[in-house]
Amino acid sequence: xxxxxxxxxxxxxxxxxxxxxxxxxxxxxxxxxxxxxxxxxxxxxxxxxxxxxxxxxxxxxxxxxxxxxxxxxxxxxxxxxxxxxxxxxxxxxxxxxxxxxxxxxxxxxxxxxxxxxxxxxxxxxxxxxxxxxxxxxxxxxxxxxxxxxxxxxxxxxxxxxxxxxxxxxxxxxxxxxxxxxxxxxxxxxxxxxxxxxxxxxx
Amino acid sequence: xxxxxxxxxxxxxxxxxxxxxxxxxxxxxxxxxxxxxxxxxxxxxxxxxxxxxxxxxxxxxxxxxxxxxxxxxxxxxxxxxxxxxxxxxxxxxxxxxxxxxxxxxxxxxxxxxxxxxxxxxxxxxxxxxxxxxxxxxxxxxxxxxxxxxxxxxxxxxxxxxxxxxxxxxxxxxxxxxxxxxxxxxxxxxxxxxxxxxxxxxxxxxxxxxxxxxxxxxxxxxxxxxxxxxxxxxxxxxxxxxxxxxxxxxxxxxxxxxxxxxxxxxxxxxxxxxxxxxxxxxxxxxxxxxxxxxxxxxxxxxxxxxxxxxxxxxxxxxxxxxxxxxxxxxxxxxxxxxxxxxxxxxxxxxxxxxxxxxxxxxxxxxxxxxxxxxxxxxxxxxxxxxxxxxxxxxxxxxxxxxxxxxxxxxxxxxxxxxxxxxxxxxxxxxxxxxxxxxxxxxxxxxxxxxxxxxxxxxxxxxxxxxxxxxxxxxxxxxxxxx
Numbered sequence: 001x002x003x004x005x006x007x008x009x010x011x012x013x014x015x016x017x018x019x020x021x022x023x024x025x026x027x028x029x030x031x032x033x034x035x036x037x038x039x040x041x042x043x044x045x046x047x048x049x050x051x052x053x054x055x056x057x058x059x060x061x062x063x064x065x066x067x068x069x070x071x072x073x074x075x076x077x078x079x080x081x082x083x084x085x086x087x088x089x090x091x092x093x094x095x096x097x098x099x100x101x102x103x104x105x106x107x108x109x110x111x112x113x114x115x116x117x118x119x120x121x122x123x124x125x126x127x128x129x130x131x132x133x134x135x136x137x138x139x140x141x142x143x144x145x146x147x148x149x150x151x152x153x154x155x156x157x158x159x160x161x162x163x164x165x166x167x168x169x170x171x172x173x174x175x176x177x178x179x180x181x182x183x184x185x186x187x188x189x190x191x192x193x194x195x196x197x198x199x200x201x202x
Numbered sequence: 203x204x205x206x207x208x209x210x211x212x213x214x215x216x217x218x219x220x221x222x223x224x225x226x227x228x229x230x231x232x233x234x235x236x237x238x239x240x241x242x243x244x245x246x247x248x249x250x251x252x253x254x255x256x257x258x259x260x261x262x263x264x265x266x267x268x269x270x271x272x273x274x275x276x277x278x279x280x281x282x283x284x285x286x287x288x289x290x291x292x293x294x295x296x297x298x299x300x301x302x303x304x305x306x307x308x309x310x311x312x313x314x315x316x317x318x319x320x321x322x323x324x325x326x327x328x329x330x331x332x333x334x335x336x337x338x339x340x341x342x343x344x345x346x347x348x349x350x351x352x353x354x355x356x357x358x359x360x361x362x363x364x365x366x367x368x369x370x371x372x373x374x375x376x377x378x379x380x381x382x383x384x385x386x387x388x389x390x391x392x393x394x395x396x397x398x399x400x401x402x403x404x405x406x407x408x409x410x411x412x413x414x415x416x417x418x419x420x421x422x423x424x425x426x427x428x429x430x431x432x433x434x435x436x437x438x439x440x441x442x443x444x445x446x447x448x449x450x451x452x453x454x455x456x457x458x459x460x461x462x463x464x465x466x467x468x469x470x471x472x473x474x475x476x477x478x479x480x481x482x483x484x485x486x487x488x489x490x491x492x493x494x495x496x497x498x499x500x501x502x503x504x505x506x507x508x509x510x511x512x513x514x515x516x517x518x519x520x521x522x523x524x525x526x527x528x529x530x531x532x533x534x535x536x537x538x539x540x541x542x543x544x545x546x547x548x549x550x551x552x553x554x555x556x557x558x559x560x561x562x563x564x565x566x567x568x569x570x571x572x573x574x575x576x577x578x579x580x581x582x583x584x585x586x587x588x589x590x591x592x593x594x595x596x597x598x599x600x601x602x603x604x605x606x607x608x609x610x611x612x613x614x615x616x617x618x619x620x621x622x623x624x625x626x627x628x629x630x631x632x633x634x635x636x637x638x639x640x641x642x643x644x645x646x647x648x649x650x651x652x653x654x655x656x657x658x659x660x661x662x663x664x665x666x667x668x669x670x671x672x673x674x675x676x677x678x679x680x681x682x683x
Contacts, residue, residue: 146207147268151323151335154219155342158316161226162346165309166361 008048015041028074036067053134208267211274214256214282215322221249222315229308236300239308243297246311250290250318257282262676264683266328270390273328277526280677281325281457284534285450289318291541291652292446295548298646299442302554303351310350314446317343321454325461330379330389333458337375337422340451341368347446348439360438367421367431375418381411382466391466399469409473415462416477422455425515426484429508433496436504441556444500445544448507449537456511456533460518460526464681471521478519483614485512490622499547499560502625503540506584509622510536516608516615517599525602527678528595534674535595535663539583542656546577549645549653557642560629564638573645574633576657581626583660586619591663 018041021034039062046055131139141149209216225242232238257279264275293311300310320339327333345368349361383389385407386397397403417428424432436444463474489509496502514536517528550557567574583592596619603612645653659666 144269147271148331148335151332151339154316154319155335155339157223158313158339158342158346161309161313162342165307165313165346166349166352 004048008045011041011044011048015045029071032067032071032074035070036063039063039067051133053132053137056134207269208265208272211260211265211267212272212326213260214253215319215326217256218249218253218315218319218322221252222246222312222319225249225315226309226312229312232308236304236306239300239306239310240297242308243293243300243311246315247290247293249315250286250293254283254286254290257286264680268332271329271332272323272326274326275680275683276673276677277461277680278325278457280530280674281453281533282322284537285321285325285453286318288449288453288537288541289314289321289446291655292442292449294648294652295442295445295541295545298548298648299440301646302551303440305351307350310347313343313347313350317347317446318450321450324454325457327458327461328391330382330394330466333462334372334376334379337458338372340454341372341422344368344447344451347443348435350443351440354438354440356438357440360435363431363438364435371418371421371428373418374414374421378411378414378416378418381407381414385411391462394466395468398467405470408467408470412467412470412474413477416459416474416481419455419459419462420481423452423459423511424504424508425481425511426488426508429485429488432508433501433504436507437498437500437558441500441544441548441558444503445541445548448503448540448544452507452511453533453537456514456518456529460529460681463518464521464526475519475521478515479608479611482512482515482519482611485509485515486615486618486622487512490618493622493625496625497560498558499550499563499629500558502560502629503543503547506622506626507536507540509618510540510584513596513599513615513619516603516611519608519611520602520606522602522606523678523682524598524605526681527675528598528602530674530677532595532599535583535591535660538656538659539580539592542580542653542660543577543584545649545653545656546573546580549573549642549649551643552641554643560632561636561638562642563629563633563640564636565633565640567634569640570642573653576653577633578630579657579661581630585623585626589664591660591666594663594667 015038018034018037022031022038025031025034039058043055043058043063046052046058225245228245229238229242260274260279262276262279264273266273293314296310296314299305317340320336320341320343323332323336324340325336327336345361345365348364349358351357379389382394386394386403388394388397398405398408420428421431436447439447463478467474485508489505489507489512493502493505493509496505510532514529514532517525517532519525520528547558548556550562563577566577579590583590586592586596588594596615600612600615603609603615
């Protein structure tokens with residue numbers, strides 16, 4: 001057993017176990033944390049398969065953004081997860097059927113070469129082994145695909161502008177920190193020295 | 203490196219996008235009061251004019267940029283100029299709305315500019331990825347614009363409806379694109395066409411892809427049976443935004459539809475012609491019949507625009523040079539008629555509250571004869587009475603259909619055009635013959651400019667045609683080079 005195979009089994013085992021824990025954990029916050037563990041292990045598997053770009057993207061996008069967003073949603077919204085889980089037994093048969101269908105589909109995809117060995121020759125543009133796949137994406141991202149890349153950027157800008165336009169309310173009467181006025185404050189404006197005679201009070 | 207990018211070809215788009223981003227910065231770092239907002243609108247208007255000017259100065263030969271994914275010719279130039287004119291008028295109409303509502307969100311004209319940039323990319327797209335990105339840039343800006351009047355429940359509802367249905371149509375479009383990519387092995391228009399022509403692609407698979415792509419695009423031009431969102435969105439959005447929805451995006455989506463079907467799917471002409479004919483007949487019929495029962499003039503205009511899209515599709519269904527010329531002419535005239543009509547609708551306000559019932563126009567013929575006569579002429583033009591512009595629009599569309607041997611389509615179109623005359627005439631009847639108190643606020647200057655410009659085109663169309671006919675014929679011919 002090579003080192004790579006050892007890593008594969010360790011990562012897969014933790015991946016499957018944490019995936020199970022995502023749906024079994026009682027506390028939804030724990031579920032999200034197991035989901036993050038799941039993502040990290042999947043990224044490790046991608047790394048083993050030589051797809052280091054996908055591994056990095058998985059970490060940055062899913063762990064860095066999506067999972068954190070989930071965490072926010074779970075902690076902010078008052079969802080009664082115990083109530084949501086009540087119907088588990090009732091829906092179990094349906095879930096099992098869907099799971100079996102998915103398993104059969106996966107087996108046909110993976111085991112397709114047993115039926116027709118020609119299917120393995122499908123990849124049209126194989127990545128040459130002398131450059132990494134991050135480098136091969138980098139070679140076209142800012143040259144051949146510059147238009148798509150920049151247009152996607154503008155679409156994201158519109159999405160951001162739209163979110164701000166539709167949700168940002170400038171409320172009157174909210175006390176905000178204004179550093180300029182804080183710095184400009186003088187001693188004379190805020191402190192009054194009073195000579196209090198004893199026994200008199202202010 | 204820069205030679206292959208050919209940046210100069212995409213100069214109008216670059217200027218528009220960079221200008222919009224600059225305006226965004228100006229807006230963010232200036233105080234939010236109404237006069238500042240008006241300055242930003244004026245700058246946006248100037249930017250649109252500059253962009254039109256740059257398009258005019260570009261050469262008329264075909265060229266591609268960004269490694270073949272961006273295409274310009276006389277065809278794209280003509281459509282871009284028209285949609286920019288529509289955008290400019292819509293920005294002008296929005297100025298009035300901002301003044302009246304004391305609207306301080308400077309993003310309104312910026313989003314219109316970004317939507318216009320998306321439309322220009324749609325028109326110039328030369329592969330499926332650029333098509334989709336342009337379409338999303340346009341749609342996303344439009345979703346936000348629909349809901350921009352966020353304190354208004356109806357506008358919010360309109361924005362949400364538009365977003366959900368628009369996302370659905372984008373999904374269908376993407377599914378179609380993925381099928382086409384799977385069966386032809388490429389996303390470039392010309393490569394798709396050559397793959398289909400060489401017989402390498404599975405024909406049934408390609409037909410499936412075409413159906414999904416056309417369904418997605420039919421959503422965007424609101425052709426029946428994919429029109430459900432139109433009346434609600436038109437009714438709920440503020441009037442200048444509705445005018446924008448009804449004008450420029452339709453021009454861009456029509457150009458996109460023409461380019462995808464005539465370039466990428468040219469070898470499958472018979473397959474998509476059936477779909478286009480069905481869409482045309484269904485839209486014309488729905489537009490003619492469903493508008494009769496409407497009491498809200500914005501909903502009426504929504505059904506009218508559905509019907510008009512049907513008439514424009516007749517030109518595309520003909521699949522010849524005359525058909526493309528008819529399509530271009532129709533969409534140009536439609537845009538001017540719609541903008542004129544919406545300028546009148548926006549002028550219907552009492553104590554700064556806009557009215558949208560058709561019955562609110564009663565008595566207009568007596569107290570404001572000038573407005574009433576111009577609106578009457580626009581309605582006559584929509585019916586297609588010579589020598590107004592609408593007559594020529596329908597004439598050339600049907601002429602192309604007859605030329606291509608599509609006699610039943612032309613006959614159905616003429617009959618449905620007569621049926622649709624009823625509701626246009628009803629608006630005129632309400633204005634001149636119904637008793638009513640018409641004491642609306644005086645029409646704002648910005649609306650007067652839009653109304654004057656569009657009625658000038660409609661009334662003096664014969665002269666207008668003499669001026670632009672050569673260019674339009676060139677544009678239609680560019681599609682067949």
